[in-house]
Amino acid sequence: MKKVGVALLGVGTVGGGTYTILKNMRETFKEKYQLDIEVLHVIDKNIKRTNELGIDPKIVSTDIDNVVNNKDIDIVCEFFGGIEPAKSFIIKSLKAGKSVVTANKEMFAKSWLELEKAAKEGNSGLYFEATSVGGVPIVRVLNESMQGNEILSIQGIFNGTTNYILSKMIDDGLEYETVLKEAQDLGYAEADPTADVEGYDSMYKLSILSTLAFGKRVPIEKIYREGITKITKVDIEYGKKFGYTLKLLATAQIVDGKLEARVHPTFIKNQNPLASVKGSFNAVLLKGDNVGDIMLYGRGAGALPTGSAIVSDIIYAAQQTKHKLIGFSEDKFFDDDSFAKDFSCEYFIRMNVVDKPGVLAKITKVLGENNVSINSMEQTAQDGNADLIFMIHKTPESLVKKSIAEIKKIDVVNSVDSVIRVM
Amino acid sequence: MKKVGVALLGVGTVGGGTYTILKNMRETFKEKYQLDIEVLHVIDKNIKRTNELGIDPKIVSTDIDNVVNNKDIDIVCEFFGGIEPAKSFIIKSLKAGKSVVTANKEMFAKSWLELEKAAKEGNSGLYFEATSVGGVPIVRVLNESMQGNEILSIQGIFNGTTNYILSKMIDDGLEYETVLKEAQDLGYAEADPTADVEGYDSMYKLSILSTLAFGKRVPIEKIYREGITKITKVDIEYGKKFGYTLKLLATAQIVDGKLEARVHPTFIKNQNPLASVKGSFNAVLLKGDNVGDIMLYGRGAGALPTGSAIVSDIIYAAQQTKHKLIGFSEDKFFDDDSFAKDFSCEYFIRMNVVDKPGVLAKITKVLGENNVSINSMEQTAQDGNADLIFMIHKTPESLVKKSIAEIKKIDVVNSVDSVIRVM
Numbered sequence: 001m002k003k004v005g006v007a008l009l010g011v012g013t014v015g016g017g018t019y020t021i022l023k024n025m026r027e028t029f030k031e032k033y034q035l036d037i038e039v040l041h042v043i044d045k046n047i048k049r050t051n052e053l054g055i056d057p058k059i060v061s062t063d064i065d066n067v068v069n070n071k072d073i074d075i076v077c078e079f080f081g082g083i084e085p086a087k088s089f090i091i092k093s094l095k096a097g098k099s100v101v102t103a104n105k106e107m108f109a110k111s112w113l114e115l116e117k118a119a120k121e122g123n124s125g126l127y128f129e130a131t132s133v134g135g136v137p138i139v140r141v142l143n144e145s146m147q148g149n150e151i152l153s154i155q156g157i158f159n160g161t162t163n164y165i166l167s168k169m170i171d172d173g174l175e176y177e178t179v180l181k182e183a184q185d186l187g188y189a190e191a192d193p194t195a196d197v198e199g200y201d202s203m204y205k206l207s208i209l210s211t212l213a214f215g216k217r218v219p220i221e222k223i224y225r226e227g228i229t230k231i232t233k234v235d236i237e238y239g240k241k242f243g244y245t246l247k248l249l250a251t252a253q254i255v256d257g258k259l260e261a262r263v264h265p266t267f268i269k270n271q272n273p274l275a276s277v278k279g280s281f282n283a284v285l286l287k288g289d290n291v292g293d294i295m296l297y298g299r300g301a302g303a304l305p306t307g308s309a310i311v312s313d314i315i316y317a318a319q320q321t322k323h324k325l326i327g328f329s330e331d332k333f334f335d336d337d338s339f340a341k342d343f344s345c346e347y348f349i350r351m352n353v354v355d356k357p358g359v360l361a362k363i364t365k366v367l368g369e370n371n372v373s374i375n376s377m378e379q380t381a382q383d384g385n386a387d388l389i390f391m392i393h394k395t396p397e398s399l400v401k402k403s404i405a406e407i408k409k410i411d412v413v414n415s416v417d418s419v420i421r422v423m
Numbered sequence: 424m425k426k427v428g429v430a431l432l433g434v435g436t437v438g439g440g441t442y443t444i445l446k447n448m449r450e451t452f453k454e455k456y457q458l459d460i461e462v463l464h465v466i467d468k469n470i471k472r473t474n475e476l477g478i479d480p481k482i483v484s485t486d487i488d489n490v491v492n493n494k495d496i497d498i499v500c501e502f503f504g505g506i507e508p509a510k511s512f513i514i515k516s517l518k519a520g521k522s523v524v525t526a527n528k529e530m531f532a533k534s535w536l537e538l539e540k541a542a543k544e545g546n547s548g549l550y551f552e553a554t555s556v557g558g559v560p561i562v563r564v565l566n567e568s569m570q571g572n573e574i575l576s577i578q579g580i581f582n583g584t585t586n587y588i589l590s591k592m593i594d595d596g597l598e599y600e601t602v603l604k605e606a607q608d609l610g611y612a613e614a615d616p617t618a619d620v621e622g623y624d625s626m627y628k629l630s631i632l633s634t635l636a637f638g639k640r641v642p643i644e645k646i647y648r649e650g651i652t653k654i655t656k657v658d659i660e661y662g663k664k665f666g667y668t669l670k671l672l673a674t675a676q677i678v679d680g681k682l683e684a685r686v687h688p689t690f691i692k693n694q695n696p697l698a699s700v701k702g703s704f705n706a707v708l709l710k711g712d713n714v715g716d717i718m719l720y721g722r723g724a725g726a727l728p729t730g731s732a733i734v735s736d737i738i739y740a741a742q743q744t745k746h747k748l749i750g751f752s753e754d755k756f757f758d759d760d761s762f763a764k765d766f767s768c769e770y771f772i773r774m775n776v777v778d779k780p781g782v783l784a785k786i787t788k789v790l791g792e793n794n795v796s797i798n799s800m801e802q803t804a805q806d807g808n809a810d811l812i813f814m815i816h817k818t819p820e821s822l823v824k825k826s827i828a829e830i831k832k833i834d835v836v837n838s839v840d841s842v843i844r845v846m
Contacts, residue, residue: 135714137568145560148734291558294721311571
């Protein structure tokens with residue numbers, strides 16, 4: 001029986017969930033995997049919390065050296081969140097030859113290269129299934145099941161909070177602010193919801209997953225990001241009418257040999273399997289050149305789903321005789337030229353104009369001059385003004401932006417209220 | 424660079440697809456995995472086929488000894504299908520220390536124990552991702568991503584042909600025979616469709632996957648099996664009316680400590696994520712005690728999706744320093760008492776009766792005496808007869824069967840046309 005010593009850095013929601021799973025399943029793991037996994041140290045300053053979990057105070061401290069210098073500790077699991085001290089503690093552990101399992105997407109997305117260097121130095125492993133889409137085993141699938149494919153695209157709903165909010169807006173016809181407030185009251189959204197609703201959380205995950213999928217570093221600076229805070233129920237209603245569901249979609253794909261990566265609100269067709277991903281569920285849709293479309297669906301957050309991913313990484317790490325790294329030291333991971341400067345998709349544009357003859361001609365003239373081709377148009381007049389909805393054929397984003405800047409300058413255009421990408 | 428010698432037993436559709444992927448991606452695999460994978464021998468008697476694939480005639484034969492005695496061959500991939508000679512060839516290869524990768528679900532489901540014994544003897548690996556749900560990496564996910572869970576249930580649409588037929592019947596309002604004929608003409612269904620439409624194919628996959636999920640041998644004899652050949656468009660229309668979609672669903676779950684496994688046509692609620700799996704797509708829905716619901720969705724068949732699974736297994740096998748087996752020699756895999764003798768679900772029952780007073784009373788009396796409780800009832804009269812549709816609350820199958828046997832004996836009952844389980 002192989003003994004596996006584990007340290008937990010932080011035993012809050014996910015760390016506590018992990019502690020509980022490890023304790024409850026210890027005998028199962030002995031029997032199933034011949035691994036005796038024991039938590040030997042916990043770094044946490046919240047003694048009330050460690051006591052409530054029934055953790056022996058003798059193994060609790062706030063000093064990472066108690067972990068790094070303990071020869072019986074093989075695997076360090078980090079649950080602090082944020083950049084520091086998580087990053088320093090992880091690097092110290094890796095250099096000391098301890099494998100690290102982390103759920104910290106922001107720190108990981110920003111510091112992966114440094115972490116991998118430290119892991120190489122310490123001959124240790126670096127596991128991060130829990131950083132990306134919680135309980136959905138997308139990291140393992142990309143690493144261990146897609147070898148016979150070139151990945152053409154990875155797309156998904158990576159954030160449960162925003163998907164909950166959008167689903168509620170769609171189903172109950174409510175405005176964003178109303179649903180956000182409700183989500184905050186229920187604990188589904190943070191008091192400061194920025195990381196979720198502005199798309200940062202999805203962006204970190206997309207950075208990690210697209211780096212794996214394409215074998216090329218996709219830093220967060222290369223990802224276009226736009227949140228859901230400006231979405232209105234009017235847009236959602238029009239979308240419904242045209243057969244679309246609104247999602248905060250993360251997309252990375254190779255188009256004409258260039259990589260494009262973006263996170264933004266997106267109208268997707270109701271037939272798209274991602275359209276049926278409701279509430280706080282997440283999903284990832286992969287396209288491989290041989291396997292075609294594959295979708296993985298599940299809980300993207302929560303103590304137990306994320307704990308499940310952490311525990312899977314612990315056992316996986318404990319079973320390796322030689323840890324695999326992705327190979328960040330190689331040149332192929334860094335190639336600035338391989339990113340697309342622009343991208344194309346369909347668009348939904350809603351604007352408000354003065355309702356008088358000749359207005360439409362002025363707007364369509366601008367669109368035509370910019371090679372922006374209209375798929376369909378709808379007009380709703382009210383009080384001397386009119387709402388105009390344009391569905392635009394696939395067009396480069398740069399041309400759409402240029403057109404809109406020009407349209408905004410037309411005297412009879414009151415406002416351009418929404419520009420939503422359609423896929 | 425590690426050299427990996429591969430033998431292919433059969434280069435028909437999937438074997439040929441695998442040969443093509445291995446050839447086209449050879450340089451990629453060298454670069455990405457430091458593995459130089461080369462096909463060193465092909466067993467196939469169809470010389471026309473091997474020539475068309477551009478395989479050097481010098482490495483083609485029909486003698487398995489050319490594989491077994493070739494020390495440079497590390498991995499044997501089997502694509503024959505059927506029981507023999509696939510089984511003998513695989514056992515011979517395993518005993519000779521060669522790892523085996525197979526897509527042969529029937530042989531694997533029936534002979535897993537013998538194969539694992541041979542693998543143990545030869546210290547070789549046994550890989551079978553491609554047996555179950557083609558390109559969907561469910562075997563790897565069960566083995567490498569669910570360690571922190573007790574699996575509570577595994578459920579899915581495991582057969583593309585039947586899902587295509589049922590989807591067509593639902594969308595176009597056609598009868599089974601019409602759609603089957605069309606599917607055969609298009610090459611989506613075999614000339615002899617029995618293995619698909621009678622549920623054998625799904626049963627083999629369920630046997631393999633539930634054995635993995637529950638760590639307990641689930642032989643095909645323990646799986647209740649019923650095909651889709653008796654499904655009519657009338658049933659499908661009634662299902663639609665009640666908010667259900669009809670699927671050939673495979674289910675294995677633990678209920679009250681007992682394992683039940685079954686494959687049969689099932690009405691599932693439209694909100695169930697499996698309901699949106701259309702056409703030839705497949706899906707697997709897992710429930711873990713910690714991770715909750717996870718769904719994997721993708722192509723269950725076809726040369727390239729299945730080839731993708733095979734190639735993934737080849738690379739995975741080549742990277743192992745010690746092959747893991749599931750441990751069939753252990754007692755825990757064999758426990759006849761742990762299977763449920765009966766199971767409970769909701770039911771849809773359609774019967775035709777003589778339309779006269781007192782008929783309903785006779786039928787509901789039988790149901791009541793057997794503790795079968797009616798959720799809703801609908802009646803459509805025509806030409807002196809009437810169709811009766813009962814939706815039945817969750818009830819043990821044994822009681823439903825007993826009731827139906829009694830109802831059939833009532834003189835005013837013309838026929839009991841359909842009994843469909845509802846989940």
